[in-house]
Amino acid sequence: MQVQVPDAEALAVRILRGERSAVASGLNLLDNALPAARECATALLTALASRRWQDGDAQPNAQRDTHLIGITGPPGAGKSSLLAALIGEWRGAGHTVAVLAVDPSSRPEAGGGALLGDRIRIKRSEADDGLFIRSLASRHQLGGLANEVWPMARLLLACFDRVVIETVGVGQTEIDIAEIADTVCYVAQPASGDTIQYLKSGIMEIPDVFAINKADLGGAAHKTAAEVGRIASSKSAHPDRGEGWDYPVCLVSATHNTGIAELAVHLQRHHTYLLDSAQLMARRHRHQAAWLIRLLRDDFGHFGLELVGGRDALMQRFDQTAGDALTDYAQLRKEILSRFH
Numbered sequence: 001m002q003v004q005v006p007d008a009e010a011l012a013v014r015i016l017r018g019e020r021s022a023v024a025s026g027l028n029l030l031d032n033a034l035p036a037a038r039e040c041a042t043a044l045l046t047a048l049a050s051r052r053w054q055d056g057d058a059q060p061n062a063q064r065d066t067h068l069i070g071i072t073g074p075p076g077a078g079k080s081s082l083l084a085a086l087i088g089e090w091r092g093a094g095h096t097v098a099v100l101a102v103d104p105s106s107r108p109e110a111g112g113g114a115l116l117g118d119r120i121r122i123k124r125s126e127a128d129d130g131l132f133i134r135s136l137a138s139r140h141q142l143g144g145l146a147n148e149v150w151p152m153a154r155l156l157l158a159c160f161d162r163v164v165i166e167t168v169g170v171g172q173t174e175i176d177i178a179e180i181a182d183t184v185c186y187v188a189q190p191a192s193g194d195t196i197q198y199l200k201s202g203i204m205e206i207p208d209v210f211a212i213n214k215a216d217l218g219g220a221a222h223k224t225a226a227e228v229g230r231i232a233s234s235k236s237a238h239p240d241r242g243e244g245w246d247y248p249v250c251l252v253s254a255t256h257n258t259g260i261a262e263l264a265v266h267l268q269r270h271h272t273y274l275l276d277s278a279q280l281m282a283r284r285h286r287h288q289a290a291w292l293i294r295l296l297r298d299d300f301g302h303f304g305l306e307l308v309g310g311r312d313a314l315m316q317r318f319d320q321t322a323g324d325a326l327t328d329y330a331q332l333r334k335e336i337l338s339r340f341h
């Protein structure tokens with residue numbers, strides 16, 4: 001079958017200009033598993049990286065203020081509602097926003113919560129060019145988040161100020177979101193068994209910011225916030241994240257629009273903390289490395305990974321090649337393929 005692949009360079013330029021149709025084509029391309037499309041997708045990501053990411057590295061001051069945020073938590077905690085409120089806050093401050101909603105329970109046919117788009121439509125009547133929403137309802141796999149999520153988020157970071165991934169926090173997904181986002185925000189609702197379970201598990205180490213939603217329900221919300229606050233303040237820093245960060249716990253109500261501005265401030269504060277401690281780019285490079293290793297492992301298995309040095313060595317290698325890691329990855333693929341033949 002003939003595959004129509006766009007010119008990666010030209011598409012990158014249009015995406016950086018923020019052209020909606022180009023953003024949509026780019027996301028479709030990253031979602032296409034055919035080999036010709038994958039090659040073009042790698043070229044697209046490389047082109048985007050060389051224009052924004054690399055420049056940013058060389059001149060930190062010229063770097064656009066972009067923030068990739070993961071919003072996670074149990075179903076029904078109010079993630080979509082809270083995100084809709086945060087979007088209002090960010091758009092009001094003039095930031096552009098893109099959302100990847102990866103929530104199977106949001107599928108109307110699954111009878112779950114409303115799609116984020118529906119929640120937003122309730123609040124906004126006219127079309128908003130500074131807001132882009134893509135639902136990836138089916139991409140929530142048992143084994144965790146699908147591999148397309150990282151590159152899609154990466155593409156959106158090239159043209160939006162705030163990129164948010166909304167995902168239900170269960171098992172592996174929780175770990176995956178921490179390997180994608182700059183900042184992870186955990187949303188809990190009062191007196192939730194899921195939350196208590198979560199607090200007791202080791203996964204508690206992952207979020208950078210906690211939001212206790214449904215504050216309008218009164219006492220129970222305050223009690224949960226106090227409980228989470230106690231655990232958050234005693235929480236030891238995750239080896240990979242968090243030294244010198246104080247893990248804020250925000251009491252919010254998405255439906256009454258209270259505490260939203262404060263939550264936005266804490267998210268922004270975490271971004272500043274990452275920038276000031278030189279962790280933002282380091283984290284993104286590490287996340288890119290983890291993604292490339294997942295791709296190699298999915299295609300060639302652990303045996304394939306071992307052929308080219310194993311996980312730890314690859315992690316170090318991609319981390320070092322950073323801006324050129326995609327080129328490095330393409331070469332490694334060829335190397336593994338040649339060894340298999």
Ligand SMILES: Nc1nc2c(ncn2[C@@H]2O[C@H](COP(=O)(O)OP(=O)(O)O)[C@@H](O)[C@H]2O)c(=O)[nH]1
Pocket residue numbers: 073074075076077078079080081082105113114213214215216217252253254255256
């Ligand atoms: N009382 C109250 N209900 C809320 C609040 N935020 C969300 N909800 C409700 O909680 C339910 C789940 O919300 P949703 O945003 O779909 O949750 P998600 O599954 O975490 O995305 C819906 O019925 C919302 O109307 C809140 O701040 N207060």
Ligand SMILES: [Mg+2]
Pocket residue numbers: 079080081103106113114116166
């Ligand atoms: Mg939702």
